Amino acid sequence: MKTKAALVRESNKLAIETVELDPPKAKEILVRMRAAGVCHSDLHTYRGELRTEPPLILGHEGAGIVEEVGSGVTRVKPGDPVLVNWLPACESCPTCLNGHFNLCENFNTTTFVGTLLDGTSRLKTLEGVSVNHYLGAATMSEFIVIDEAGAIPIPNDVPFEIAAIIGCAVATGVGAVINTAQVPAGSSAAVIGCGGIGLSMIQGCQLAGCHPIVAIDVVDSKLELAQQMGATHTINARNGSTLKALRRLIPGRPDYIFDSVGSAKTIPQALRGVRAGGTAVIVGLHSAIEEIPISPGWLVFENKRLLGSFAGDVRPRLDLPKLVELYRAGRLQLDKLITNRYLLEELPEAFEAMEAGTIAARGVIMFED
Ligand SMILES: NC(=O)c1ccc[n+]([C@@H]2O[C@H](COP(=O)([O-])OP(=O)(O)OC[C@H]3O[C@@H](n4cnc5c(N)ncnc54)[C@H](O)[C@@H]3O)[C@@H](O)[C@H]2O)c1
Ligand SMILES: [Zn+2]
Ligand SMILES: [Zn+2]
Incomplete structure (x- = not known):
């Protein structure tokens, strides 16, 4: 299928472009995005200052609705609202088994390179050039394919923009x-x-x-x-x-x-x-x-x-739902944290504002219904 996304073809070159997204394979899901946060790590990556190499689709905070699931997916079903966890750990390497899911030993060959957990990408340009999923998430896109481990179910009453910023x-x-x-x-x-x-x-x-x-x-x-x-x-x-x-x-x-x-x-x-x-x-x-x-x-x-x-030492499946509940209980003031809302096309403006210090707190890209 085609999806409009924030494509970095090479460092410092950003365009909102239509790219090709392959369907989810086993243990993967297709999500229709509703919100994606703008983190300074996206800006560092666009500037070529972090690990993932272009071409890539930016974004690692995000939330949306599950559209389709690949074979063997058990944790979510179509229609479920989810927030994106950009650290889809293997859950079986020694580091994961020690409880450090944020440091999974597979990330150096998957998430940080910009692939899904099977080591491949579902994204390519319309000319057929393979494109990386930034942090296995690439949330600045109308639709995304992520690993099942990258989707954390959320209650229906949590706004997507709030769920998005909880993720990073x-x-x-x-x-x-x-x-x-x-x-x-x-x-x-x-x-x-x-x-x-x-x-x-x-x-x-x-x-x-x-x-x-x-x-x-x-x-x-x-x-x-x-x-x-x-x-x-x-x-x-x-x-x-x-x-x-x-x-x-x-x-x-x-x-x-x-x-x-x-x-x-x-x-x-x-x-x-x-x-x-x-x-x-x-x-x-x-x-x-x-x-x-x-x-x-x-x-x-x-x-x-x-x-x-790194990533707040979170164990995503345990800790992200806890943060959602703290928000719902009024213990985290996350509504005040979102101060700027953008369309996907306005991402360059969001980056300029971040560099100029004029974003009050967090900017979020909102996708249309
Ligand atoms: N460790 C991790 O897992 C992790 C996760 C996400 C983001 N990050 C990183 O955290 C950093 C912050 O991200 P963000 O999205 O909050 O960025 P941001 O741009 O929204 O906020 C940075 C803030 O620092 C202020 N600042 C800049 N220079 C300063 C100085 N010398 N003294 C005091 N304040 C100064 C800016 O005015 C701004 O308010 C980035 O480098 C990002 O890549 C790390
Ligand atoms: Zn981040
Ligand atoms: Zn692991």
Whole structure:
């Protein structure tokens, strides 16, 4: 069948084009998309800064309705609303069996390359050139084929745009706090960067019972949103030394710092900025392809921990439905996280706004009925 999708033919070349989508094979499903979130990882990938090579279809957050299922599919049926899990783990390698489904040993030859779990693609250009599914998901397309493990059923009353952002921003941000850092109640915390991931971290800190929660960004409007989502204090990193400002707010320095930027500037800030015995958690990927010098002294003399968090350490089938329920119970303010809505054709504008810092929180592509 044909589907209109966000095609990156080569790095920095994006077009909304019609491509060919093959039907689902065994254990795969066809989903009609209703919403797809715009994550900075899509932008990094479009710019050629992450692992998956073009040609590819962008998008990894998303939600829609199951249209058709391949043979052997048991978890969903046509008509079911689902959110897309961009980490369809094999569920049988030693790492999966250890409970680390976000680190499945097969991803290096499947999801990160941009294939489905059987190592092949269902996508090609109209000229017949094979196209990768970004993170096995490629949600910025009217229709997608994903592995059954990539579909998490959701209740009918959850808006598709909310389900979409749970798949990456919320899972990654809340998961970094709850799963990776396992923050005890009463801890002090700071969050660097208040986009989709950082605002989700702030909500994760609030869920975990942190106090105070300091939000750090370079854009004042993001800091205002951060306060609405649970930050008790804010620092604009453009106004002088961030670490000095943090010390003025928390003289002993915070127990935890979560870095949703992950740049050569912020990673050392996170590690230096936590208290002795504290924990810095790096989530952002702005410097994923750079080497960043870290002083062993910061780690050793003050007994600090430096953690990485990939996809919030989530076990998707267990944790994504829990996040959906926290939203339904009013414990996660996800409606406020979606501040910009776009048509698929407007994706270039969404990327421009993300680079300019003018997206208030999270942008979502809405597909027409
Ligand atoms: N580890 C993971 O599994 C994972 C998952 C998803 C996204 N990511 C990465 O997380 C990062 C954030 O993604 P996002 O979608 O929230 O991006 P975003 O662009 O929406 O948000 C980034 C925020 O950081 C702020 N910022 C930039 N430089 C800053 C600085 N020096 N100090 C303080 N704030 C600064 C920006 O103003 C913006 O508000 C990206 O690099 C993305 O690729 C990682
Ligand atoms: Zn993402
Ligand atoms: Zn596995």
